[in-house]
Amino acid sequence: MTATLRHLVLVLGDQLNSDASAFDGFDPTQDAVWMAEVQEESTHVWSSKPRTVMFLAAMRHFALALRRLGRPLHYRWLDDPDNQGSLAGELRAAIARLQPQRLIMTAPGDWRVLQALRAVAAEADLPLELRDDRHFFSTVREFAAHAQSRGSLRLEYFYRELRQKHGVLMEPDGRRPLGGQWNFDAENREAFGAAGPGFLPARSQFPPDALTREVIALVQRQLPDHPGQLDSFAWPVTREQALQALGEFLSERLPLFGRYQDAMWPEEPWLYHSHLAAALNLKLLNPREVVAAAEAEYRAGRAPLACVEGFIRQILGWREYVRGVYWTQMPGYLEHNSLQAKQDLPAWYWTGETEMVCLSAALRQTLDHGYAHHIQRLMVTGLFSLLYGVAPAQIHAWYLAVYVDAVEWVELPNTLGMSQFIDGGLLASKPYIASGKYIQRMSSGSYCRRCPYDPAERLGERACPFTTLYWDFLIRHEALLAANPRMVMQVRNATRLSAEERTAIQQQAAALRQPKPRAGTP
Known part of the structure; x- marks a missing residue:
């Protein structure tokens, strides 16, 4: 490499493809790659251990792949004593040390990260060239x-x-x-x-190799209080493993x-x-x-x-x-709250300690594996949050924190638009609301048979909280929902309730929302 560094190519933890547009025209004799593991990416939301391990293990394996390709690489480890703790701080230090003439990267997927890197480039008076992400079918x-x-x-x-x-x-x-x-x-x-x-x-499993085991130990040491378990971590963290997982899904x-x-x-x-x-x-x-x-x-x-x-x-x-x-x-999407949701996220979302069997199962599974399938996210954890009225910023932070596949460009619209319907119907044409009987039907009653609550009941000690909150949601948002053609039947059913029953439902729903101690939260 020459004494003058022409291009410093920035690679983020969700840009682990060697054919990315950022590498177009890469010359190993005068260009270099920059990657950094930083604490901030696990603490700006209370990132679960499986999610953090997924990113760091995949990054470290990709760094090896880059070196095999002969691409000069400047890589900062999370536990390096000189680590600045943030992408902005690490990039600022790299610019001072390497003195590149230009910064190049494939466009980030995260608005927050893009703004931070742009600010550092402007501060250093360096051009930052953003290239289209060819990973997607559309721009x-x-x-x-x-x-x-x-x-x-x-x-x-x-x-x-x-x-x-x-x-x-x-x-x-x-x-x-x-x-x-x-x-x-x-x-x-x-x-x-x-x-x-x-x-x-069987699930496709990839037992951690030595490099991933090092990451697991690092995360246990650096982020001991973060939620989630790592005993079953077996996600694909290399391209070769990902291709194997794809093949097994297709055939099995x-x-x-x-x-x-x-x-x-x-x-x-x-x-x-x-x-x-x-x-x-x-x-x-x-x-x-x-x-x-x-x-x-x-x-x-x-x-x-x-x-x-x-x-x-x-x-x-x-x-x-x-x-x-x-x-x-973006960035205005984060400010939507068309349903005026303002409740605190229940503390048991971080532990799974609730008597509602379907919710406990989905939450514990999430914490154990960093995974739940889309109906568990939309119609169990997301449905309860929507009916309960959790503040958008809190439920967004939870979804971004707990899943190994969570990156903001896909998580935020799915959470605030599809799941919580707080964007005024921009993303989805209706709120996806249901009583506990939907969960009973899609699980063939397997959760409800073990549960102290009855999905058919909306009032009384055995009333399913999903069902009580479902009817309360219809009552609270009746005017808004009545204007939605896809909600006519559900709203009509709510209007048939007597005044006494409506009041009783609202009182029981209010009791469900009584604030509980938030022990265990960040």
Whole structure:
């Protein structure tokens, strides 16, 4: 390397792809790569141990891969005595030490991080070149143009545009969808039945190697009070492992993914889901290869169209959609609170210590593995928070903290828009609310049989808190919900309640919201 450093290429913990746009034109004789592990990324929210280990282990393995590629690398370890504790502080120190002529990076996925790095570059009077993230099927500019042309945002239309543009699950003419329809939800989303799921394929597991074991020990030492367990940590932290996990999902779980994607069962966290979100969000996998591989399974006759379409819609559709919403709405998206939610997050969200069996199971699973599937997030932990009225900033921080796949561009719109409906209907067309009977149905009663509460009851000692809070939610937000065509039937049911019953429901809901000690929270 020459005495003068031409380009310092900045790589973040969720940019672990060696073919990223930041590396275009990279010259190892005059350029170098910068990466840094910093405490702030685990403390700006109370990041769980599995989430922190996932990021740090993947970063350290990627650093080895970069060195094998012959790319000069300046890497700061979390426990380095000179570590500045923040990305901004570490970049400032690297600039002073290395004196680069230019900073280059693929556009970050996190608004907060982008603002911090821009500020450091401006302070140093250095150009910061941001390059498009080729990891995605669309650019933020393309999403913004779509949103402007539509007037209102809906996933279905954006998804169809991307299907046509990229030729995914399309007839040879490129205009008609395979199977004659765009969406196969009606053929998916069954419960398991009273007998349960029966035989289930094993989760893809990758026992920690020496490098990951070092990270686990580091996190236990540096962040001992953070939530979560590491005994079962077995996530893919390299590209090779991620590709293996993809292959195992395609062959072992994709054929039944759609059918059971909304089903729940106690002590069965993995079911038929892909468990690939973390690998995708850290860019160990490219969504194009995932989508192409899933489509190939259908065309080879190994997976039904309904399952494949449902899976592809999560990646080509929803994932792209929420990214567009995030970047076109930030930073103001964080300020939305159309439902005026203001309750503190219950302390037991950090421990799982609640008598509600479905909630306890989802929370304990989350803390044990850093994982829960989308219905557990939307219709168990998220549903309770929505009905309870948790302040948006608190529930956002919880979701960002606890899941190994959590990065803000995907977590924030999913939480505040889809789950909590506090953006005024920008992301979703209706609030996803239900009583405890929805959970009973999608778990075939397996949780409710063990629970002291009855999902059919909304009043009294045995009333399910989900059910009580569901009716209270309809009463509290009756005027707002009545204007939503998709909520007419639910609101009509609430209007049929007598004045006495409405008052009793509101009183019981208020008792459920009585503040409890917040021991165990950060």
